[in-house]
Amino acid sequence: MxxxxxxxxxxxxxxxxxxxxxxxxxxxxxxxxxxxxxxxxxxxxxxxxxxxxxxxxxxxxxxxxxxxxxxxxxxxxxxxxxxxxxxxxxxxxxxxxxxxxxxxxxxxxxxxxxxxxxxxxxxxxxxxxxxxxxxxxxxxxxxxxxxxxxxxxxxxxxxxxxxxxxxxxxxxxxxxxxxxxxxxxxxxxxxxxxxxxxxxxxxxxxxxxxxxxxxxxxxxxxxxxxxxxxxxxxxxxxxxxxxxxxxxxxxxxxxxxRTLALRVERSQASAAVLAERLSTHPRVGSIRFPGLPSDPGHERAKSQMKGFGSVLCIEMAPVVGASGSLSGADAADRMIRALKLWLPATSLGGVESLIERRRRHTAEPVSVPDNLVRLSVGIENVEDLWADLEQALASLGR
Ligand SMILES: Cc1ncc(COP(=O)(O)O)c(C=O)c1O
The missing domain is CATH 3.40.640.10 (Type I PLP-dependent aspartate aminotransferase-like (Major domain))
Known part of the structure; x- marks a missing residue:
């Protein structure tokens, strides 16, 4: 070789x-x-x-x-x-x-x-x-x-x-x-x-x-x-x-x-931007992403990783509104259905951004919260990804 x-x-x-x-x-x-x-x-x-x-x-x-x-x-x-x-x-x-x-x-x-x-x-x-x-x-x-x-x-x-x-x-x-x-x-x-x-x-x-x-x-x-x-x-x-x-x-x-370095660089940068924005969104109950300074794994990740990857997880907050209430899991499913660019599919690490509520898989341990949504950030334009998430979260109502 x-x-x-x-x-x-x-x-x-x-x-x-x-x-x-x-x-x-x-x-x-x-x-x-x-x-x-x-x-x-x-x-x-x-x-x-x-x-x-x-x-x-x-x-x-x-x-x-x-x-x-x-x-x-x-x-x-x-x-x-x-x-x-x-x-x-x-x-x-x-x-x-x-x-x-x-x-x-x-x-x-x-x-x-x-x-x-x-x-x-x-x-x-x-x-x-x-x-x-x-x-x-x-x-x-x-x-x-x-x-x-x-x-x-x-x-x-x-x-x-x-x-x-x-x-x-x-x-x-x-x-x-x-x-x-x-x-x-x-x-x-x-x-x-x-x-x-x-x-x-x-x-x-x-x-x-x-x-x-x-x-x-x-x-x-x-x-x-x-x-x-x-x-x-x-x-x-x-x-x-x-x-x-x-x-x-x-x-x-x-x-x-051959393109791994470019893909990783882009998707890691986008994941960091999206994590920051999601962390303050009212429809998001909590977020897990080692790149956030508030994450329990942040310091450890910094000491052994070059970057923080491009998978992040959110727990959707329940929706309580005049037109009805939704559990966190139902809010997650509805939000995912409202997306137009993110693909609702399992797996991760591809050029396209994927999203799923993990507990829809029966093999997933019950200690994984049922409102937990995993996002695998791809290489699309980050503002397009954010706009799609924002409109899907907004579709749950104020
Ligand atoms: C962390 C991790 N390890 C192993 C596997 C199994 O890999 P495969 O689906 O290629 O058999 C997966 C699949 O999702 C994974 O996410």
Missing amino acids: SLSEEQAAALSAETVVVAAGRPPRARDEPVNPPLVLSSTYFGTGPLGDGDRGYGRYSNPTWDPFEEALGQLEGAGLPGLLYASGLAAVSSALSLVPAGGVLVMPSHSYAGSLVMATELAEKGFLELRTVDIADTDAVLAQLAPADGHPASMLWLESPTNPMLGVADIRALTAAAHDAGAVVVTDNTFSTPLVQQPLALGSDVVLHSVTKYLSGHSDVVLGALVTSNAGLRAALLHHRTIHGGIAGPFEAWLALRGL
Whole structure:
């Protein structure tokens, strides 16, 4: 590939997203890597196979993205692509030994929580959920005086959708003292905003579906680690359990990655503007966004993130008016229906702004308030986004 580990380390991340994973700089080489759809490879080795063997073991179209992501996370090793973020979660959880203890944020992404809960119900592991922003509570679960120490600490920071911020440095150090492996879901931040390996994590997880691919037209996941032993175990799991990426999706994800820095810069700036304005709107009961100085996670986020991401959550206030009353959840649903530009859809991290009331999903923990609305800010003009929100909020009446 055109960018060595040394070159990548010397460049800024904004350049690495553009320059990493390109074919060699040689006469008539394409500037972009080709899309390879073959499921098998011409065998020349002693056993009839070369290095690639078969399409479930490896694919040349995965390589540039895996290399670029490894360089962006500062791993020194290529990442591993998966069929989805949850396929990556499944592979990461395979590192918990049978009967081992998994400590997980009580407000992790709902799919990760469902998977861990089901594994615990089958007796494969012991699950301890905890408020990840409460460092003392996490420490107590990692190494309880009268219980088994943890085998794995799962971090998600900020959490989806409550936007709780974990003290990644302190928690990874304590987890390592307890003998646990640390996995950090970095989907909300991307490597441009937060680098969990540098903060002490062993494995970084991404739903590539979100910011990394960035156009809401791909479902993919990834893991990254700088530990060769862990990488080999994860690669083996991917090969044997089969959660591999489709080559076309991998190719699209690399294309999306090229604009990551611009997209993140724009959407973070817009999120900060919208958060500020929403925080004083009478129809908004409360707001969660680590970029606001009043947010409980603000100082911690500042110490470990470059920016604050572009997801924010509001809790809608109930409406009490002459023409009738609405609960906060009903006000949220009505406001969302009145929007003309924001798209009422799940997911986040795409160029388009998305909005949803999270508890409409039955898997969402009941501790997520039913009037909580998650906004994923895209790259549209911020004043157009604000005008649409303002008219939808105004439609609820004075
Ligand atoms: C933080 C987080 N992690 C993991 C996932 C799962 O990713 P995927 O939908 O690509 O399987 C999601 C999806 O919303 C997510 O938000």
